[in-house]
Amino acid sequence: MKRQRLDSSSLASAGYDPGRQVLEVEFLNGGVYEYGDVPEETYHALLVADSKGRYLNAEIKPHHPWRRLQAAPRR
Numbered sequence: 398m399k400r401q402r403l404d405s406s407s408l409a410s411a412g413y414d415p416g417r418q419v420l421e422v423e424f425l426n427g428g429v430y431e432y433g434d435v436p437e438e439t440y441h442a443l444l445v446a447d448s449k450g451r452y453l454n455a456e457i458k459p460h461h462p463w464r465r466l467q468a469a470p471r472r
Contacts, residue, residue, distance in 0.1 A: 407450035413440040421466070422453065428469035432461040 398421045400412035409423040413435070420435040420443070439457065446452035 401444075403444070403449055405449040408453065411440070411443060411449075413437065420457065420461075424469065426469040427467070428465065429467035430463050431466055432457055432463045435461050 398412040398414055400410035402410050409425045412421045415437050418435050420432040420440055423429045443452050
């Protein structure tokens, strides 16, 4: 999935597959997560949110199933 860079202090990029309603988020620490059953409007709201991390935590994480695609590298 192609992701676009985000201006965020916690998120590096996000991408969306409208056919599957799947949101993919890459965190600045390198972790990548997929969130399911995400309406396209929610993805667009994430892109324009003042705080993308806060929006993800409040509007996406509690309401959508997720799975980790890539763990953050160990330091």
